Amino acid sequence: MSPLSHSHTQAIHTDPVALQQDQDLEQLRHLLLGKDYEELLALKARLQDSTGRARFIAEILPAAVQLSSLDNDRLTQALLQNVEDALHASVRKNPRPLVDALFPVIGPAIRKSITETLAELLQTINQMVEHSLSARSLKWRFDAWRTGTSYAEIVLKNTLIYQVEQAFLIDRKSGLLLNHISSDTAITKDPDMVSAMLTAIQDFITDSFQVNDQENLQQMRFGDLTVLIELGPRALLAVAIRGNPPDDIRQVMAETLEQIHLIHSDALQSYDGDSESFIATTPQLERCLLSQAEVKGVRHTSPLTWLLLMTAFIFLGYWLYGLYDTKVKWNTALDRLYQEPGLAITNTEERQGRYIVRGLRDELARDPAQVVGAKIAEQLNIEWKFQPYIALAPKFTRLRAEQILQPPDSTQMVIEGNRLILTGEAPQQWINEARQRALLIPGIQNTDTRGLHAAEQHELVFYEKKRYLESTILLFEYGQSSLTGQQAERIPELVSIIEQLKDTAAAMEELLNIIIIGHSDSHGSVQSHNEISMARAEYVKQALIENGLPSSLFSTVAMGARQPSTDSQGDGGEILDRRVTFQVQLVNQADSVEPIK
């Protein structure tokens, strides 16, 4: 409808002339528009009537709001200020309805953020504690290992020993008891009175110290008893705890109280002294009856006990180690004993920390204690029980043969299996005896004496001296052909040996010839080798002659560098090449001596 027609209609009741005109117009409209005009009028009336308009808008408002929010947030923006104002006004007027509505929502949100912060803090503390190494922490570490839980958890458990003994659900306004539960062990006294008194104390403090109305008494301590109070809009929850209240009890209390507010909100609001319906809160309250009694057993183990246990462990470890060590030593000892020639171990025994070794022992065998090692034998406290026996090992056969035959120096003895081979020179009588005695040697079944030459006493002396002289070496300095120092001092001794050789040879009716052989090292030419080796041989010959020996005994040979010493190896070894050696010949035995080239 246009504003024009509107102002026109208003004129109806004011001007009597216009009124007549209007009525005419009206008739005209009827004629022109007929039935539609009636409907138009009805619509007009409806729009002018405010209730009708309200109903009209109410019909379409929800759909309109929905459409608007689909489109953009203009509506939200437009309403924002109003809603905010309304909330403020509501809180100013009476905060309770909003508190009631938000209480179950806000609690969990706040708690969640607190829990996270605390968890971080706890982690830090964990690390701190984990680095400390007290006896207690060691014990806790052991507990953690034993029970397979985290160390931090054990620490918490052990530091927080407590028992929630009672829980009171109290009507906040009247202080009347809504519900009460207690643990089996708690001694309860008149919970109704306690409930009223707890409320009265709250009121008393609020009244006396002019604290904020929103704040409340949260905790009371009396010796090891703690009363924690959690306040809700309608009810408060109080718990009595003996011991160290754990941190999470607050959270449990808050959750419990929220749940009760949520579930029993009507009953709480209309409460008038009949607590019957709050018996239903028992399961929720029971959640608060936490305790840490189960770890008490572990906790009560005193440090002394642990110390004793530890000592016992150390001793056990020591003992076990000793046992192991002894075992190892014993095994090595046995190994050595079994391998030792001349010892035959038949049986070993362990008896009360002592060891007994039984077996057979050749009298020539080493002392068994020495075989094992004197120290170990003493440690093991070994008792030897050996029977004598004769071992047939070649080593023992040889020793025995030497014992029985006592051969002169001029004979050599070789054992091949059960065969004894004797070579060299020996007096005829000894040879005869040896042939008989050899049969007494255990392990020897036959004797070979073909290489054994019978010799008289002077002959034996001759051969002994011959062997001595032939093994004598006189050494010269580099490039020198004369003896100096210690080497020169050996001449007199050689003179006496040669005189004995001369005498014994004479006794044997033989002629003695001593060949003096000069050697050189490999430095320089062959010519120089020959020259210097000859000069050395001549020098020795001359020295011997000067000591009173006839020159007819000697002949000299220059060997040059052709026969290096078998002992000379590497650089320093050349010293042994610059030398003079001897060969002893009996003239009528010339064929037995290697010819010299």
Added chain:
Amino acid sequence: MIQKKICMVGTFAVGKTSLVRRYVSSLFSEKYLTTVGVKIDKKTLTVDNEEVMLMLWDLAGEDEFCEIRPSYVRGSSGYLLVCDGTRKMSFEDAICLHGKISGILGDIPFVMAINKHDLKDDWALSDSDVQKLKAQGWQVVLTSAKTGEGVEQAFKLLAEQIMKQNNTPQREYS
């Protein structure tokens, strides 16, 4: 069992504590130990075959005229207004306190106890004072904590009123 919170209201030394003591433990002492804050007792009685437990909040009487601590009376189902018949001031104080409590809690059951009725020689109230109150519909009981006169009756009257209201419930919000 129904529980009800009841307050003992009145100025200092009128005998609130003594009345509770007489009612709960049938004891009396001449010694005056003023109450600090609040003292709580309880008493179970039967009203119309229904057991009711009265939680008795014995408030400290204030030194100031007509003082009341709202937090203590909150949540009460009724109160015993106590005055000392030998002190006119305490009578006026009681009337004033009644006004204050009605302002906080609304119209809830109460009984007026004019105490120390054994001290008739020192009596300071006239019959008309009492009649005026009765005319307004007040329930007035003459009591003596010392002799026990009217004590049971005062509490019983209060409990009956409370239970009557309990059975025709009307919500009240503080």
